[in-house]
Amino acid sequence: MTGSILPLALGFAFLCVSLAILLNLFRLWRGPLSTDRILTVDTLTINAIALIVLFGIAQATASYFEAVMLLAMVGFIGTVAYCKFLLRGDIVE
Structure with a gap:
C-alpha cells in the first residue's frame, strides 16, 4: 500500500516545485531592485536542487x-x- 503512494507524492512535489520556479521567474522579471533579483536567483538555485533531487528519487538512482x-x-x-x-x-x- 505504501508503494502506491510514492508516485502521487512525487507528482505533488513536482507540481509544487514547478509552481515555485514559476513564481520565482515572475519575481526575477518584476523585481525592482537588484537585491530582489539576487535573492530570486538564489531561490531558483534551491528550487533547481529540489527538482533534481525529486527526479533522482523518481528514477531511483543516486x-x-x-x-x-x-x-x-x-x-x-x-x-x-x-x-x-x-x-x-x-x-x-
Whole structure:
C-alpha cells in the first residue's frame, strides 16, 4: 500500500516545485531592485536542487545527488559573488 503512494507524492512535489520556479521567474522579471533579483536567483538555485533531487528519487538512482552537491556549492559561491559585487563594486580584492 505504501508503494502506491510514492508516485502521487512525487507528482505533488513536482507540481509544487514547478509552481515555485514559476513564481520565482515572475519575481526575477518584476523585481525592482537588484537585491530582489539576487535573492530570486538564489531561490531558483534551491528550487533547481529540489527538482533534481525529486527526479533522482523518481528514477531511483543516486547519481543525481552528486550533481545536486555541485550545484549547491556553485549556487552559494555565485550568491556570495553577486552580493560582494553589489556591496563593493568588485569581486576580487
